[in-house]
Structures are given as C-alpha cells and as structure tokens.
Amino acid sequence: MTLFHQLKSDLSAIVKVLFPEAGAVSFVVEPCKDPKHGDVATNIAMILAGGMKKNPRDVAAAFLSSLNDLPYIAQADVAVPGFINLRVTPQFWQEELRRIDQAGPRYGAQNLGQGMPVIVEYVSANPTGPMHVGHVRGGVFGDVLARLFTVMGYDVTKEYYINDAGAQIDVLARSLYHRYRQVYDPAVGDVPAGLYPGEYVIDAARALRDQDGDCWLSVGEDVWLPAFRNKAVSAMMAEIRDDLDVLGIGFDRFTSEASLQSRIPEVLERLEAMGHIGMGTLPPPKGQEDEDWHPRPQRLFFSTRFGDDVDRALQKQDGSWTYFASDLAYHADKIQRGAGLLINVLGADHGGYVKRLSAAVQALSGGDVVLTVKLCQMVALKKNGEELKMSKRAGTFVTARDVTDRVGKDVLRLMMLTRRNDVAFEFDMDRVFEQSKDNPVFYIQYAYARTCSIMRHALTTLDVTPEGLKTLMDQADLTRLLPEDQALIQTMALWPRTLELATVHQEPHRIVFYLMDLAHAFHHLWHLGSSQHALRFLASEDPATTAARLVLIAGIQNVLRSAFAILGVELRESM
Secondary structure, X not given: OOHHHHHHHHHHHHHHHHOHHHOOOOOOEEEOOOHHHOOEEEOHHHHHHHHHOXXXXXXXXXXXXXXXXXOOEEEEEEEOOOEEEEEEOHHHHHHHHHHHHHHHHHOOOOOOOOXXXXXXXXXXXXXXXXXXXXXXXXXXXXXHHHXXXXXXXXXXXXXXXXXXXXXHXXXXXXXXXXXXXXXXXXXXXXXXXXXXXXXXXHHHHHHHXXXXXXXXXXXXXXXXXXXXXXHHHHXXXXXXXXXXXXXXXXXXXXXXXXXXXXXHHHHHHHXXXXXXXXXXXXXXXXXXXXXXXXXXXXXEEXXXXXXXXXXXXXXXXXXXXXXXXXXXXXXXXXHHOOOOEEEEEEEHHHHHHHHHHHHHHHHHHOOXXXXXXXXXXXXXXXXXXXXXXXXXXXXXXXXXXHHHHHHOHHHHHHHOOOOOOOOOEEEEOOHHHOXXXXXXXXXXXXXXXXXXXXXXXXXXXXXXXHHHHHHHHHOOOHHHOOHHHHHHHHHHOOXXXXXXXXXXXXXXXXXHHHHHHHHHXXXXXXXXXXXXXXXXXXXXXXXXXXXXXXXXXXXXHHHHHHHHHHHOOOOOOOO
C-alpha cells in the first residue's frame, strides 16, 4: 500500500469517528506543491465543510489530533483555505526505501485491473504503403499503454486491425500490377494518376516477379485483380511488421477487415432486432448545398440515440458495406471475446470517428463495455532547422524506417512520449543527440548509467566483492541518510502513484515526465556531493553511510528498470 492509499484509508476511518453523519466522502491526497509546506496534502476538510455548511478551517482543525496520533505522521497543519498539510516521519521514508529495494523492478506494480480483459488497438495503418512517422507516435503510445496496463494487473490483448477491404486495396492492387508489368516492359510508362507512385511498390513487384514469373501478364483483370489484392496486402503487411519489429512494437493479434465481411449481416440483424437499425434518410453532408443533395431511403444505424451527431449509413449505393458496417462487425467481435475495456489509438484525422464508435460499442454491449479513443496528433520532423517533407522511397511522406535508421529505436520511443498524445509534436532530429539536460533521452539514460558507475566504483572504494557489497547494503543503517537523501526517496516513492495515474487517465507520457523529475533529483544530489563531502555517495572513510547511500542508488535503479521495461527502452550501463 502506498503512502497515498494509506492516508486515504486512515482519513476515511477518522471521518467515521469525527463526522459519522457525512457518510462516504470523495477527496484527494496528493504531494504538496511546495515541499516547504509538507510532504502531502488533502482537501478532505473542504469537501466535508461544503456538505455540512461549516468553516473548512474549523473542520480541518478537528482532524489534527487524530492525524498526529498516526505513527508515520510527524506533523499535521491547517493551511488556507482549509487544506491539511502533512509531514511524514523519516522512519517511514527509510522503510519505503527498503520496500523499493526488496521489490526490485516490480516496485510500483499493482493489481489495479484485477484481471479485467482489455483490448488495445493501435497503429492499424492502411496496408497501402510503409508506416510513416505519424504511425510511430500511435504505435509507441499504444505499445507503452498496453505494457502499462499489463503491469497494473489487466489482461491485455494488443491488436492490429488490417484495413484490407475497400477501394484503397483495389488501388493498391492496380498499382502493384502496373509496376509488375513495368518490370517486364519499361515502355509501359509512368504510374497513372490515382495510383500509388512510391518505390516500395516497385520492390513488391520485383519480389512478385521472382516468385511467380510472368504468369500474370497473360490473364484478364478478373483473374489478376483478386490475386493482386492478396499479394499486395501480404507484401505491405510484411514490410509493416518488419518496421514494427525494429521499433520493438509487438502485437498479440492481427484482425483482418476482409475476414469480418461475412459476419456483418449477422451483427446487423442482431442490432436491428434491438431496434437500433432501420430505414431512414440522411441530411446532406457538411459543405454540400441542399439542392445538390438527393436523399434516398437506406438502412441506417441510429447512432444519434447514443450521442452521435448523425445516424450512420451501412451500405453504399452499389450495395457494398460502408466502413462503419465493418467497424460494427469488428467491435462486436471484440466484445464477444470478453473484453471489459476497449482502447482504440487513432490518428488525429480520425477524430470524427469517436462518437460513432462509442455509439456502436454502447449498442453492441448494452452499455456494459467501455470504449475510450485516444487521438495522437501529427508529428513534424525537423533536421538542420528545416522540416522534412517526404521520403524518396515513399514518395509522399517520411517513413518510420527513415527516422528509426537515423536516431535509433530507443530515442524514437522516448521522444514520442515527451508530449501528451493530443498535442502536436515537433521532433528535432538534431536535438536528440545533444548531451545535455535539455535532451530528455540523454538526461534519463545518463541517470541510469551514472548509478551503474557508482555501483562499480563502490567495489573498489569499499574493497569488497559483489556478494560482500550486497551484504553491506542489506545490513545498512538507513538512519544515516540525510534530509537531502530523503528528498530523493520521496521522489522515488511517487513512482507507484505515477503508474496509477498514468493508467487511470491512459496517459503514458506521465512516465517520461516523472523520469525527468527523478533524473533531475538524482543528478542534483550527485552534483551537491561534488561540493559537499557529507553528501558524496562513496566515502571510504565512512563505509556505514556509504552502504546506506548505495541502497538509495539501488532504489533508483529499480525504479528506472521498472520504467524502462514499460517504455520498451534498453538500459545503458555506460555512456
């Protein structure tokens, strides 16, 4: 149990004694914004005062005696307008450091989800070309979110939805066939307008030539088009999977849109029986004049009943299913697999899908399944102060592989989480190589490398073996730690709370923000030791204090190992 959980439990018990008429109270316990005021603060008195129509400071004062009786509270004070500030005993922080040491890299893990099945869908790039850098942001976000939920006790399925049905796949197939003909006869000419011009299609065409020879040149479109659909999707997905592997982004399941087409009628019949589907007409699309619009009766999903702006069409004029009909079948499949929570990570250009997807899940599950959609804003790449516009190979955009090859997987993964997912991000490819505190990648990784250096030097400073060093640390007297050391323990102790908040709000960027704070606290203490001998981590003349400080270093390592495992980033023992 963390300090915050312990305090909430004890405060709730105190309320039952002091204010039994209040019943259950919802309040917060959080770190003090200014350490001068205390370690933690709570608004419980103000919440109670509002309901009982009393002065918040009077209500807060009633808590002080009971709070000061708690064994881990050193001091409790009332602050304007009614906050209660609490200072925790040094002994509590010393015991917390031991808990960090004993937990190892599992420190911070909790059973928040209690095994709830969760499906996290992310990337889901159309298989019409290589992944671009925008897909990387959603991919890293989704992958780290899935890792986070797993650590926090959820049963997570990481899923990729292959959009392999629809007109864009026909365009891809025709693009591949044109390049295939071009391999045999350059006189075929340039790629016609409307087809995909990237060089990646040429690579796929050459691979097809090597595999099948020229057999497709002598057959009609009715034969080659369906075959080339499958071959084109297979080739593009192989490349996408390769890019994902390089980035360390993994999936448990790939679901094909085309494979779900046969299930659409069954899902629609079920929704129609519930009264959620029927015949109707739609208003003209936004931006289209009424006189240019010819309404027609069609089968609609009544998504406005669930908060959507308009009802949604299920079939096109030619009788084929709309993309939304496929979405209904896909989310019905997710729900039937027993998921209690669905998380869809989409690009910012899919913002219009949020309400309709939410309506679909509400209708399909009867409101029993929760869907959240996390939108990832665009990424602007800069090099030498100028924006990178496109890749030669892709033809129209910068590919994920372009960036990964230049900066590396770990840099790319960390940098993608230095901003909230819903904020546009400018990625400066020069800055990521700077060795300064302004470069979060360097600053965080250097913190771990520095702890490893301290541990290596400790063996010679104390003249012990690794086994002997472990014994010294296990037996260390942590009361020898100074207030400056305690401040670092307090920062480490925020790690479980950071994981909890990042999970509840589905915001993995909180992990990187926290790591910046932890790295700053550690580097600051290390620099203090350069000028104040009493704060040095290693002192041969004082092995007892050194052993206590090494427990502190081991605690930092445990938190960093825990965080880096969730981020999917490799630890660097030297830099």
